[in-house]
Amino acid sequence: MPEPTRPDVHLTIDGKAVSVPAGKLIVEAAKRAGIDIPVFCYHPRLESVGMCRMCLVEIGRPQIDRATGKVVVDAQGQPQIAFGPKLETSCTTPVSEGMVVRASSEKVRAARHDILEFLLTSHPLDCPVCDKGGECPLQNQTLEYGPGLSRFIFTDKQRLGKHVPLGELIWLDQERCIQCGRCIRFQTDVADDPVIGFYQRGRKLQIATFSEPGFDSKFSGNTTDICPVGALTTADFRFGARPWEMRSSASVCSHCPVGCNTVLHTRREAATGGRMEIKRVLPRQNNLVNDLWICDKGRFGYAYVTHRERLTQPLVRQGDRLMPATWEQALERVREGMMPAGSHILGLLGDRLSNEDLFALRMLITARGGGVTLDSTMAGGDLTALLGVGVGTNLADLGKGSAVLLAATDLEEEAPIWWLRARQAALRGAVVITVNARATKADRIARHVVRIGVGEAPASLEDLRDPAHAPAHLQDAARAFAEAENAIVFFGADGLGFEGTQALAQAAANLLIDTRHYGRANNGLIGVWPRANTQGAWDLGVRPSGRPLAELIAGQQALFVAGADPVGDSPALAPVVRAPGFLVVQDLFLSETARLADVVLPAQSFAEREGTFTSGERRVQRFYPAVPPMGQSKPDWQIAGEIGRALGRDMPWLSVAQVFAALAAAVPAYAGLNYAALARAEAQWPPTGSSNYPFSGTAARNDQGVGVQVPSAAEGGTPVSPREVRYQAPRAEWVAIPITRLYDRGTLLLHSSTLAPRLPAPSVILHPLDAEKLGAVPSHAATLVLNGLEVELTVVTDEATPRGVMLLPRSASVHLAAPTPVDLLTAPAADERAALKR
């Protein structure tokens, strides 16, 4: 719900008539009128504090006759304007009717000069070695408004820490800090992780972290974007490059379904033989998706792109070895293997792949009569396509009158930027309801916390459908949801597998249908998917089957795996993937599955090529090439085309845009879309880009497109009706359930040395009392018996874990497709083994 429009207020700034809605601050009104008032501590997304004093202006207000309450007018009939004796901070003063602001008078310019001179008396002026140099608000504004000479005649400016780690990701240079407090307010106002603060006072006032580990927040990198000096720098970029040396390429984050817009900054790097390297990732403004922010996984998890273990040429099996081969040799081998298989071929595709890749691979395999399946244990993409949030949805519009239901999802861990947006919605008055078997951070913002047993989320959502007949403890939540003007359900896979999420998605669909929250903007269903393009895969008809791979493989004579590593997930699948007799793997790395392949084809990461992802909000967004291809690697769509042509198919795609055009013609929801439409940019507030660094930070301006949201089928008139929901979670004394943690040990993160300290050991999480009962010792090893296999994991205890349940983080423990009965070996044997290990 957009905020109610407030009446416009009319004022004059530097002689220019300006009208802005009531409540706006002078500094914003000026910016909108194209008048720059320099700032350091002010930021449009943070609470104003007026502490740096840089934005001082002269403010005049119409004089009011106390007796009559009327404005005093002069001889010309103009209002008499009274200016106060002091300059005032334009970042804390709201506009008022008839106000006259002087933002560039002699007095104001002198004040800016004075403030800058003060700031520089304790600033090291080490610009030549400062990472911020070139994009530094202090540097830029000193050039524009500050003194050219120093009158500070003392050599002892400040002697403070130059390399103070605030945790592993962010470094603080205490000398450069100008105490604006933006970072602290970001952590408090936006991230809701108040883990840094001011320490000491006066010139000793410093930023300090008080969490363990230091600066424990998934959003810490954003503070470096809004730091107006080089005080906060990221561990990956510090002393890495100068801003002006780098090339900027627009991209979309490949880690989760939010689809944050980013830029990749690249430079040719002497240390790697002149290769183009990604030096840093910055947010790219998209108010519809990620605003000015990205999470630390998106910012720091890029090292895999140019990692030395990347596959750079095709490999072909010779006996029990994989040998380097040319593309011609490899394609010939693929042709030889696929030809005899005929229609007995299965494509197992991953949801990391772009829409173009998935479409091309699906065409390749289905054209031969084979089938494709998505390597995923989460269902419901058919229902998000049917009842997904309507066109025009913007989570930033949710507020009073809206409801957000978070069902079986740990949103902060799974889709961090959605957590920020849900939190902002709650602060604006939206009713947040959480339904989960365990406590998560989202409970903080929830008006209604519905705590359920493991696997009960579908049943619980069914109970919410009818407020009149809901169980007593759910009635308030049910009513709040039903009565909301706008309502969105986020459903995840916290503790659920394919069947569970299928039931949950259906229950959520039923709830939305019954309460008529679908088919329009800001209403509908959002899947908190495991990967960046899960929704795209579903839309293109690449879906998980819910059946074990061993069943799917029956009768097949070839298996084609792209963007997936089933054997890496479950080593027991090694014989299964070999069973069809011919295995092709297309991947970035020599995965466990690839090691077993007959042919391994080197694919390209998102950073080397063009493509599109479809976000969980079903926004189709383009990403662009940032670095040249690694070795002879090729994009998946292109490889598919070349194989198709080798097999005699007519797959004449020469460019990714052509593939997209074919896709748009084939998939109804994507009809009418093309690359030009996806690249359409729009004006956004606050303005970003180099001239706005002091105002908005270094988040990049979005000139490359905000993407296009595709309509849900319900909007297109497809009829909807509730369906029966049936799901029963396994019952056992001990049940293991899969959960998702942002920092996992998946391929994409394992190669990041920056994030390495944050990656957890392979672990099992259980309630401290359960651990005690089982004799499991926190941070020691224990052995789990799961599906007859023994696995050794590190024990972690957490009071938020339900009793009788063991949490297994996905990609950071053992692969668990769904809730499964489990035993923990507590015998001394496990302890002894642990002791031996030490």
Next chain:
Amino acid sequence: MSEHILLRHRDVADIDKLEVYLAHGGFEALRKALTAQTPAQVLEEVKASGLRGRGGAGFPTGVKWSFLPKDVFPRYLVVNADESEPGTFKDRELMERNPFQFLEGIALAAYAAQAERAYIYCRGEFWDLARDLDRHIAQMGDAGWLGARLQGSTFSLEIYTHLGAGAYICGEETALLESLEGKIGQPRIRPPFPATYGLFGKPTVINNVETLTNLPPIIARGAAWYRTIGTPKSSGPKVFSLSGHVNRPGNYELPLGTTFRTLIYDLGGGLPGGRKPKAIMPAGASSTLLRATEAVLDMPMDYESVAAAGSMLGSASVIVLDETVDMSWLALKTSRFFKHESCGKCTPCREGTYWMLRLLEHIQSGEATAEDVHLLGQVAGQIQNKCLCPLGEFAIGPVQSSLALFAEDFQLHISQPSPRAAAVVSEHA
């Protein structure tokens, strides 16, 4: 004065004992208010008395209370007992020696403001005093003057003490609120003012200890009686803290409008060795200096008169400086204090106080040039009117006025090294 209204312990022995206080009319004002007056009537009585805030700003107390928004609850009363201004030591004596009158004043103010919770924010060094206050508060509660439904009225009240952690800035009311909320002591931008957005974001009245101690006599004896003391615009008694070069330093309770001469010579016993006063700081370390001329000595100590002379009465902490004092050294002393106490939140105060201190040290060392003295004045001017809170403005008062009134004390160091140069210890760390 024939009778002490505030420093009543000087007339009545053991008035810090509850039974003694009760035997001398203690809590009669509160009883009167609770049983015979509405909160609005108490407020009107205080307005009519002309009582002005004794913490330094001199804002009319009743008017301040009337800024509370209607029908917004809960409200809080916060007592500013962070007495930290160098030269000020009146609140300590009031709270230590005449505690029940102070506490009764809190109850009256809380009743008028309809605040059911009051916090006494004491500077950290007042830990022993706070402990005694806790004991007195407990006794007051045991006697039925705190708790639920006081004296059968609908009004309830609890009083708590809270200790600061040793920062001068926490005497600034919004920094005090931050500190009381458990945050770092830094001032808030105003507006919003505490009356509308105060402690925990709720309407809050903040009053000084001495201000509140004035309330029981006002309610007990009436506004008309109160106005017979002092001047028409500065009514009532005031405790003057006298220090510096005087023979008998200490607290003196006098009607507002008493002259400096009466305080310094008649009560303070004049200057040691019969020396002549050179300057007076009427409001502690943050004062704009007054040259101690005959006219100034005969000036009445009330808010208007001192302001008209270009300084301010503030908390009435009169520091006398005799003819031996080098005013550039004085500026160094005050600057060192304010640099040490600057909270660092706003740029001009954080950086400017340091720069001033360095220049003053340089001047004292005898190595400075006339240009440095000129620069000192410019730096002070650069701070002026740009700060977030009054601390930065306080810091420049003694510097600007000593430069303006005693330029010769600065010139002196330009040609020859200061005799004190060796003693100047730089503490900029």
